[in-house]
Amino acid sequence: MERRTLLKMIALLTGGVVIGGNAFLTGCSSSEEHNLKARLKLTSQQVAFLDEVAETILPTTQKSPGAKAAKVGSFMTIMVNDCYEAPDQQIFLDGMDKLDAACKKMHDVGFMEATAEQRLVLLTAIDKEIKEHMPQNGQSPNHYYTMFKQLTLLGYFSSEIGYKQALRYNQAPGRYEGDVPYKKGDRAWA
Known part of the structure; x- marks a missing residue:
């Protein structure tokens, strides 16, 4: 079964429009212009x-x-x-x-x-x-x-x-501290 047909059936069964359905349907289009995005070829x-x-x-x-x-x-x-x-x-x-x-x-x-x-x-x-x-x-x-x-x-x-x-990196920062001492020149937190 094609995705387009399935989406139409879901819309009919649920009595409404599928949110983001347009994105799904355009993803199914066979237009070469739509399927091929311009890519930069940088040296x-x-x-x-x-x-x-x-x-x-x-x-x-x-x-x-x-x-x-x-x-x-x-x-x-x-x-x-x-x-x-x-x-x-x-x-x-x-x-x-x-x-x-x-x-x-x-x-x-x-x-x-x-x-x-x-x-x-x-x-x-x-x-x-x-x-x-x-x-x-x-x-x-x-x-x-x-x-x-x-x-x-x-x-x-x-x-x-x-x-x-x-930046100052702390992989497991622990609890939230809203008031951390700051000295001029300190790095920001990541």
């Missing part, structure tokens, strides 16, 4: 580029490794492939070229050839520009740098390096 150089962008956003410090050590570039690729719609995937992909072009315009070298200081100056300027042009309601069209930054933070702090070395 190892592009993943290395994303690692360097992430490392500039969250660099290695004396206390913890940076985003590059957490392989955030590979994480970004997976998230963009699995979670972003095709238009956002294109914004992300085009953003790598735009970021490289902006670096060449500002520093006369590509992003990968730029020094850590040059990269930081560039990303700080782009971040400032985005914040200045954000509408009052806080909603703005997706910007490639915002995507890079959000995925960097998500990838890093959900990695083992992020939650065990950058």
Whole structure:
């Protein structure tokens, strides 16, 4: 028996609509467009580029490794492939070229050839520009740098390096303590 037929029978027997039934039915469609989601095919150089962008956003410090050590570039690729719609995937992909072009315009070298200081100056300027042009309601069209930054933070702090070395990690925290002493410079809890 086909899933579509089964869902229709369940709906008839229960006298109502199956919650989420549309998702089940569209999952049964035979349309190639619906079944095949666009996938980014990033080269190892592009993943290395994303690692360097992430490392500039969250660099290695004396206390913890940076985003590059957490392989955030590979994480970004997976998230963009699995979670972003095709238009956002294109914004992300085009953003790598735009970021490289902006670096060449500002520093006369590509992003990968730029020094850590040059990269930081560039990303700080782009971040400032985005914040200045954000509408009052806080909603703005997706910007490639915002995507890079959000995925960097998500990838890093959900990695083992992020939650065990950058944050204070307690595998079995025990009881809830609402008032924990805090000293300036303490790491947040994972």
